[in-house]
Amino acid sequence: MNAIDTPAVHSGRIGPNAIIQTVQALRELYGAAGAAEVLARIGKPELRDARPASMIDERDFAELYHDLLQTLGRAATDRVMARAGALTSQYVMRRRIPRPVHWLLRALPRRLGMRLLLDAISRHAWTFAGSGRFSYQIGRAPVLALDNCLTARDLAADAPACAFYQAAFQGFLATLIDRRLRVEEVRCLACGAARCEFRVIEVTR
Numbered sequence: 189m190n191a192i193d194t195p196a197v198h199s200g201r202i203g204p205n206a207i208i209q210t211v212q213a214l215r216e217l218y219g220a221a222g223a224a225e226v227l228a229r230i231g232k233p234e235l236r237d238a239r240p241a242s243m244i245d246e247r248d249f250a251e252l253y254h255d256l257l258q259t260l261g262r263a264a265t266d267r268v269m270a271r272a273g274a275l276t277s278q279y280v281m282r283r284r285i286p287r288p289v290h291w292l293l294r295a296l297p298r299r300l301g302m303r304l305l306l307d308a309i310s311r312h313a314w315t316f317a318g319s320g321r322f323s324y325q326i327g328r329a330p331v332l333a334l335d336n337c338l339t340a341r342d343l344a345a346d347a348p349a350c351a352f353y354q355a356a357f358q359g360f361l362a363t364l365i366d367r368r369l370r371v372e373e374v375r376c377l378a379c380g381a382a383r384c385e386f387r388v389i390e391v392t393r
């Protein structure tokens with residue numbers, strides 16, 4: 189992955205993609221007019237044409253997520269955030285990971301490829317996790333974890349709430365390692381767990 193300047197002290201800022209791709213997901217799922225209507229309903233009509241070029245305050249993304257939850261409900265918001273996460277991973281793979289690295293990761297033995305990919309994700313984690321903390325463990329059942337996850341903090345939910353990250357992680361792993369890999373959030377801070385944990389599983393078909 190290309191280097192992105194890492195601030196010496198983390199200030200709770202993340203890349204603009206989280207918001208840009210959430211708005212894009214709204215457009216895909218509701219059409220341009222529908223997306224504009226949703227953004228107007230949550231009091232953020234200016235996001236319709238938002239193209240922030242620099243880092244954003246992580247709280248803006250968390251607030252957008254909470255606003256969507258309140259307005260659209262859980263199921264619809266999950267669909268939006270899952271699409272936003274997938275779009276974010278596609279953007280990063282297209283713009284930040286050179287093609288030869290794609291080929292290399294896919295050609296390597298899976299565990300090695302996964303380790304290289306997850307190391308790279310760790311180095312850039314602040315761009316999507318903000319003041320949250322990304323870690324991973326590659327065992328028989330690989331697990332990715334987010335401490336103090338942005339989409340789970342200050343939220344109480346019956347089911348894991350971090351569809352954005354689940355979809356983004358799956359986008360990377362299924363595209364760059366093996367298309368049979370799926371990512372499932374199995375523990376979530378919003379459900380009372382100590383942190384959010386995402387299990388990597390392989391589907392047989």
Ligand SMILES: [Zn+2]
Nearest residue numbers: 340350376384
């Ligand atoms: Zn979570």
